[in-house]
Amino acid sequence: MKRALLIFFAVIFFQITYGQTKAVLDNEKLLEYYQTQKYIEAAQYLQSIYAEDTQDEKEISQLAYANMMAGKLPEAEKNYLKLYEKQPQNLPTLFSLARINIRRGNDEKAKAYYLDILKIDSTNFTVYKQLASLDKGEMSKAKIDYLQKANAINPIDPDVVFDLCELYFKLNLFDKASNILQPALTADSTNLQLLKMKMPISMASKKYDEAIQTGEKLLSYGDSSTFVLNNLGKSYFFILDYKNALKNFLTIESKSMDSETLFYSIALSYRGLKDYKNAIPYLEKAIQEGISTKIASYYGLLGDSFEGVSKNTEANVAYKKGLQFENNGSLLYNIALVYETKLSDKKSAIDYYEQYLKTIDPKEQPKLIGFIKNKITELKR
Numbered sequence: 001m002k003r004a005l006l007i008f009f010a011v012i013f014f015q016i017t018y019g020q021t022k023a024v025l026d027n028e029k030l031l032e033y034y035q036t037q038k039y040i041e042a043a044q045y046l047q048s049i050y051a052e053d054t055q056d057e058k059e060i061s062q063l064a065y066a067n068m069m070a071g072k073l074p075e076a077e078k079n080y081l082k083l084y085e086k087q088p089q090n091l092p093t094l095f096s097l098a099r100i101n102i103r104r105g106n107d108e109k110a111k112a113y114y115l116d117i118l119k120i121d122s123t124n125f126t127v128y129k130q131l132a133s134l135d136k137g138e139m140s141k142a143k144i145d146y147l148q149k150a151n152a153i154n155p156i157d158p159d160v161v162f163d164l165c166e167l168y169f170k171l172n173l174f175d176k177a178s179n180i181l182q183p184a185l186t187a188d189s190t191n192l193q194l195l196k197m198k199m200p201i202s203m204a205s206k207k208y209d210e211a212i213q214t215g216e217k218l219l220s221y222g223d224s225s226t227f228v229l230n231n232l233g234k235s236y237f238f239i240l241d242y243k244n245a246l247k248n249f250l251t252i253e254s255k256s257m258d259s260e261t262l263f264y265s266i267a268l269s270y271r272g273l274k275d276y277k278n279a280i281p282y283l284e285k286a287i288q289e290g291i292s293t294k295i296a297s298y299y300g301l302l303g304d305s306f307e308g309v310s311k312n313t314e315a316n317v318a319y320k321k322g323l324q325f326e327n328n329g330s331l332l333y334n335i336a337l338v339y340e341t342k343l344s345d346k347k348s349a350i351d352y353y354e355q356y357l358k359t360i361d362p363k364e365q366p367k368l369i370g371f372i373k374n375k376i377t378e379l380k381r
Contacts, residue, residue: 023049030062039069057086064096073100089120098130107134125153129160139170151180156187158194165197174204192223199231203238211235226252233265242272260289296326303334312342329359346379353379 025046033042043066050059064079077100083093098113111134114127121127132146147164150157161184168177178201185194195218202211215232233248246269252262267282292298299322306315319335322328336352339345353376360369 025049037069039066039071042066043070043072043075057083068096068100073104076100077104088116091117091120094120095126102130102134110134123153125150125157128153129157132160132163139167143167155180155183158184158188158191162193162197165201169197169201169204172204174201177201178205190221192218192221195221196223196227199228199235203231203235206238208235208238212239224251226255226257230262230265233269237265237269237272240272242269245269246273258285258289260286263289291325296322296328296331298322299325300328300331300334303331307338307342312338316343327359329356332356332359340375340379350376350379 046063046066060079060082064076068076080093080097094113094117098110101110114131117127128146128150132143135143150160151164165177165181195214198214199211212235215228218228229248229252233245237245249266263282263286267279270279299318303315303318316335316338319331322331332352333356336349339349353372357372
């Protein structure tokens with residue numbers, strides 16, 4: 001009897017002590033952390049409540065989620081893997097593990113989790129969309145297949161439609177691109193991203209009036225980007241409306257956007273209006289922009305290489321070709337030196353040394369001027 005009473009009191013004492021020491025989760029406090037997006041504090045709070053080696057699925061799930069939202073990805077993954085071991089076909093767990101691995105740069109592992117999801121749910125739109133984004137091959141067949149399956153499940157998702165249209169456009173499948181674009185635009189007629197995709201597709205299909213209508217709509221929505229203006233200008237040009245084409249091209253130029261293609265387009269528009277006087281300077285600008293700023297130095301290196309194999313005539317031809325693109329003092333000096341030392345042509349050497357003198361700044365290089373003048377004097381003897 002005495003022993004039974006001792007056991008009874010020991011149990012009661014243990015229950016009282018355990019009840020006093022075991023912390024209880026304050027759901028309102030946790031909810032407040034989540035609502036104010038204090039995920040680090042939420043994770044720390046949960047860790048202070050739950051045992052580190054807890055096997056309770058609800059507790060593990062809470063720890064995994066809070067750590068994931070707090071950016072503590074290794075800790076989050078560790079907890080989600082515990083859940084995965086218990087329920088390998090649990091979709092929320094698989095999705096979370098995939099997302100964590102994407103954020104940690106492990107795309108291949110993320111793909112594996114998404115493929116596991118497809119074994120359970122072969123019509124999951126999000127998985128196909130994510131698999132497409134993880135496929136970095138620009139024209140990958142797998143990427144196209146994933147986007148096509150995602151589009152078949154949800155034909156109005158703008159991101160999928162845009163990405164698939166872009167691939168179809170690059171493959172010259174303009175009708176296919178147009179077919180999937182229309183339902184998405186019907187669902188969201190003011191989606192600027194989709195409208196901008198429609199412009200080049202319409203132009204590629206030679207539906208220039210449609211492209212113009214789309215471009216003007218984009219302008220009315222406040223999108224006056226170079227992309228819109230350029231495609232609008234081209235569309236007007238193709239229907240021979242040179243005035244409006246020029247208007248859009250000049251607007252691009254006013255934004256200090258200089259390029260060979262732009263200058264050429266402006267010149268062609270002026271020519272379409274038979275305004276040859278204004279076409280000329282833009283054609284000159286197009287030519288100038290089309291020439292590499294380094295081409296003179298390329299010819300200089302070519303000439304020097306010819307000299308290296310004793311092809312001195314070819315060397316001077318290359319140097320002179322470089323002068324057509326830039327009045328480069330180094331080229332003039334090289335030509336003069338070749339004439340003087342390798343071709344024994346004093347007259348030509350003097351001519352190019354005199355041209356070289358005109359490129360030298362007398363204030364910065366007076367000694368060099370003296371040196372070249374002495375050379376000329378010696379050659380004239």
